[in-house]
Amino acid sequence: MSFTTRPELRGSFGAVSSTHWLASAAGMGVLERGGNAFDAAVASGFVLQVVEPHLNGPGGEVPILACRPGEDAPTVICGQGPSPAAATLERLRGLGLELVPGTGHLAACVPGAFGAWLTLLRDWGTATLREVLSPAIGYARHGHALTPRIPAAIASVRELFETHWPSSAAVYLPGGRVPQPGKLFRNPVLADFYETLLREAETAGSREAQIERALDYWYRGPVAEAMGRFSEQEVWDVSGRRHRGLLTADDLARWTPPVEAPLSADFGEYRVFKCGPWSQGPAMLQALNILQGLDVAAMDPLGPDFVHAVAETTKLVMADRDAWYGDSAPVPMAALLDPAYAAARRALIGERASLELRPGSPDGRAPVLPPQRLTGTISQADMRGGGEPTMSRELPTTLDGQGEPVTTRGGAHRGDTCHVDAADRWGNMVAATPSGGWFQSSPVIPGLGFGLTVRGQMFWLQDGLASSMAPGVRPRTTLTPSFAFRDGKPYLAFGTPGGDQQEQWSLLLFLHHARHGMNLQEAIDAPAFHTDGLLSSFWPREVAPGSLTLENRFPAGTAEALRDRGHTVTVAEGWTEGRLCAVGREPDGEDVQIKAAANPRGMQGYAVAR
Template structure:
């Protein structure tokens, strides 16, 4: 019998799965009021901004895959905001930078999450704006119990907040004291902002007009003006060891609208898997599926060294293409990258030992550009005082029993991401992966209570890439929600936090579910792994050649066999790889059966279904 920490939840009414139990419960409460999965996802997303502020915030971003009941294909709402109009390679080079800082104001992009959530609500939902904001306002004003990771992160950021980011200290060190795990934490500034939006838009003539008025308030009104003022006047310390202002203007905010796009997809047996386009890393999962089609992956034991080796080597090839070809650019050769013929060429490169190379392909005969390959530990890091830099430390994989992985450096931490998956009684389905606006990456904007996204760190300052810094385009994000159809009908919505690991963990879960008959919870619970043999999407953009991280639940013999094949093995805690959240639906005669699973890692995520 396959081990599972909790049952796969099943029902007929609906299901919500997310990375925090309060958010999932709120989503279900919206379904109980007769609203749709789209309304539930929006309410869940706004609560996640409050209860997981180290992983996402109001000024972050969110890609959303929307599947209305009976749809022939999903639709993508891109809540990934673009770079400011002033953001050019020359601007950063003139500052003496050859890599975009991962903190502060320089990497800030236009906050896309608010626009995307409200677009989903307006175009697909039924609830009022007040309905979906009320739970977030409640938890921001009355408080929510801090999970251990947030309390620990705040404590670790204390020196930076008190030394350089006093507005963050005001919110996260109330009374000069770091909040305790399990105690109630409040952010009344966020509650005030959302309440003000509700109050200012109530007089609009109908539901859609109220939502449009809220969008105007955010992107063409007081919020945009405050963001411009903060970026223009504040010199903020960042990981370069210097102070910089931001580039976002009110005009940048006014020009922003979430893009509505078609997804990209591939078929895999009875399934068709849909992802966001190459402005995300989503097509990586699709490329991996195409490569794996021509292998014996379906017959391999998911705990075996053969399975792990094949997945890792496939990942290396797809990620090399990501870093050479992906970006918010019509020049991306997406059709070829996802073709079976191209997959055949890439599959032939997989051997019996671990590759230590970065090997992008040549779609349509085009020669790839390879990004800078900086080994982990080679980039100097500044101290908090902005003095002499210190030598970068090796990546330390943290204990995810307390929460989400972060990358800790001298004076810098990055946050991660959250996940929302929902399905309702009509068969509407949504998968969304919110992120950005982490309190540990950028200072709180006084009066708003939240931080700006630093997603711009994913641009390259080297010319010639589809992801080279360019004004008013989206950074090639790591955010990558998933939706799968089975036999032509919507079946599953899933995703996970995890930066560069998101599509790795989703692939592993999907293959276990499809080939080994594991239910959603079993596929999520089973031991997992990932490779860091890729240029990190996050500052300082380093690579760990040949690195494979295994949960300690893998047997010693498996570790030894992988090491013998040349993989550089790191053993992480038994429950440390990923925070997947998934829902699914199928028909039992004329009745819908819904299913849900959520990740036990971090002791935080929960699914709700009935």
């Protein structure tokens, strides 16, 4: 075993891995008090909303993969809410828009995170709503130490808050000042709201009845009404104008979280499971089908052959993602996952880097790509908002120079994502990737203490695409938890933040572990890379043909060899690619060991196990 930044944790009781140490500790606390992995994940998820508000919030979304012992596949709980009933192409184009703005009200969809977490708690968990909400309420009421990225993100939008979003300034600029790193930060408005919600829920009888009452309070009661009223107000957004939103209380009342079967692909002794094509999850399955025939195990994980193979595969599957995935039209998923289709796509990988977007033709259907905007064609005046950090040319402006780029050179205010995995001694496992409701992108709703998701920016305002804007459909999200069985048994739950890079970094973890023999921590610590040779999922929807970003821990010869093959290589700092988490269950004779690992990049992800 090579040196790692921390050990691969091993135990037999349980494990939680997440992108923030406080969330992991809260989840483990639930396990220690007798809760199961699903209870732990819910508690961790609510804490993440408080301690990483620049990366997710109560008004965001979360896809979840949950698996009980003995099941032959995990279950998908889709916490990606749909577009409002008023979200038509004609409505948006009538405002003179070519893209859905990445900030403000127009991109708001139904906030699905609360519904998905409570569905998991009600149907898979054992804890009460108060037990899983109490840690989050405690941190909102009494404070949590701010990681440096949060004040940096607040500083980047201070003028926006003070000029246009006063409700956000009231929460995030206490005393009119940007809070300091390492100091306790409180959100008493959110704490008060959650206490009110709990009092209402606890007027019901059983645990399940209380959860139902809370769901009604949120989606068919005062919370939905507050969101609808706030959406009617004009709010400044990245277009440089003020717009009213489209979301109404009726949109929330009509929605319940879909519970679905996952998609899967076999990779040797493994079967990997992902959410459906309303996410980018199937891209990893397509990539595994292509890589089946390239003998990845024989490739040096730090060598140019491996990087080239994975990067070129990524470009092919992401081109398919952008041509075929979405919720606005039928997706030929069976054809996209067919081994014969994978073989045809594999044959397109040559010795040179491709500089084109090359979607395939499953079932002989002609692909249609959205319009392309090359990196560098967006004016500086346009760069004032967006989603997750997806383009390698963005520079971090965090106070410590590390972590997610929260502001670009032109001033784009970015959000990102979180992740949590949990496993328990009974064999339950769960992976979830919460995001949305970033304070940089949506103003705080008075009386609630959080803003709305802007995931609707992932819709296209062109007719005839799988992800065209339409009423009541899900935006094709980047959020993509992962789950793997080994030899027919639940084995691994994993994932990462990172927008369009989520699938890329999760694929690297899996390949390093499953084919290069690395343990989970080694696989997470290993030097990583990504390509931006794909259509960005976030405003302003750019593409960077041929781009390839490597951490500087790759050998210099690898970067040079890749340049010789035609890649436009950027060498980034050594610990900047990915924020991966993972938990696993490994047979040990008649016993089972639970293992866990977490990402050291950014110095806040943490795993706990015993």
